[in-house]
Amino acid sequence: MSFETIKFIEKIDSDLRKESYTQYYTVLNKLCKKIDVVKVVYDKYEDDLSKASSTVSISIEVYSKLLKILLFYSLENSDIKYFNSALKLYDKVQDKLMRIEKDSINESIEKMLRIIL
């Protein structure tokens, strides 16, 4: 059995509510570590996410979904750690995002920065 990143991100994306924060907390924290430390998120990991079991990174579309998920929970649940990872993820993918996506992400980032200030 291995952890399938894309399936997991799709699942949260379809269940994006303030209340689902605790349900995905542990796994999202582990994905944050991949963003913060490894700087790449692979499409498959061992069950406990300790090691990648693939060398294929997730696509830009999936990265973008992950970024939106992190920003959503940052704002809804005041999670600054998620926000920190989201900022790093944005640096990584922003050049490849559509203008319209960027605008909405920038808006969320600015909103969160204002809250922290």
Add this chain to the structure above:
Amino acid sequence: MKCLNITVLYNDSIPSKIYLAFLYKNGFYPRKIIYLNFKTSKKYNITKFFLGKRFSDKIRESRKKKYLDVELSNLLLQPFNLKYSDLDKDIAGFSQEYCEISVSSLSDKNLIDYLTNETNKTFLFTGGGILKKELLSIKDTKFIHIHPGVVPDIKGSDGLFWSYLLRGKIGYSCFYMNEGIDTGDILHIDEYKLHKYKNTKFSKYKKQVLYRYLLDYYDPCFRAQTFVNLINKSLTNSKELNELSYEKQDSTVGRTYFLMHEKLRDIVLEKMIKEMSA
């Protein structure tokens, strides 16, 4: 002056020097200092080959000092009764016994062999990084580390800034190191308010510079202060540093933070400067 039954693992860094200078200022000195001389760059080795160690070290030191802002370092050291010149002293003079070991990393066999044969089994780890199993499993040996952040809530990197952002003050945890990241058994925890500086314009410094200096000078002083508080606790309880009671840490509790993104860091620095300049 009181001699502490501890061996300091020293590396050539400002934080390491601050530990020793602060202990000294507070009337303590370690029984022994082991200078971990990390193998140096090719460039340094070539200079050393042609000019000798003493001259090469001088060149290296003067290069470091070229970019040093003594005014800012003194400003950050001042609340702890320290000056930059206190850090410039001969390290060997801070202890009864001193030795130097050449190592390539913290898992170097040389270091493991040396520590295995040490009679004093309690070490203060003044550097950064994770200690490997081979080192941690040396019989009866304990490594004390002071981490910026109240564990288990705040583990990992940039603890000074995460602590301030999340708790409004800066926290320090003293623990016996284990294989995890800041998950060791807790000996002591302190939280501090930032110092207030009158008529000081921190805003004249670039954020990147302030970040570096807070980490290099201000943060190590709090670490050393926390260690002194632990020593005083051990003296009050008439116990050695390796006999103190500790609290087991559940590694699954709390959170590990990573380096702060520049945007977030700038906001935190802004807030800190505002409080320190009040």
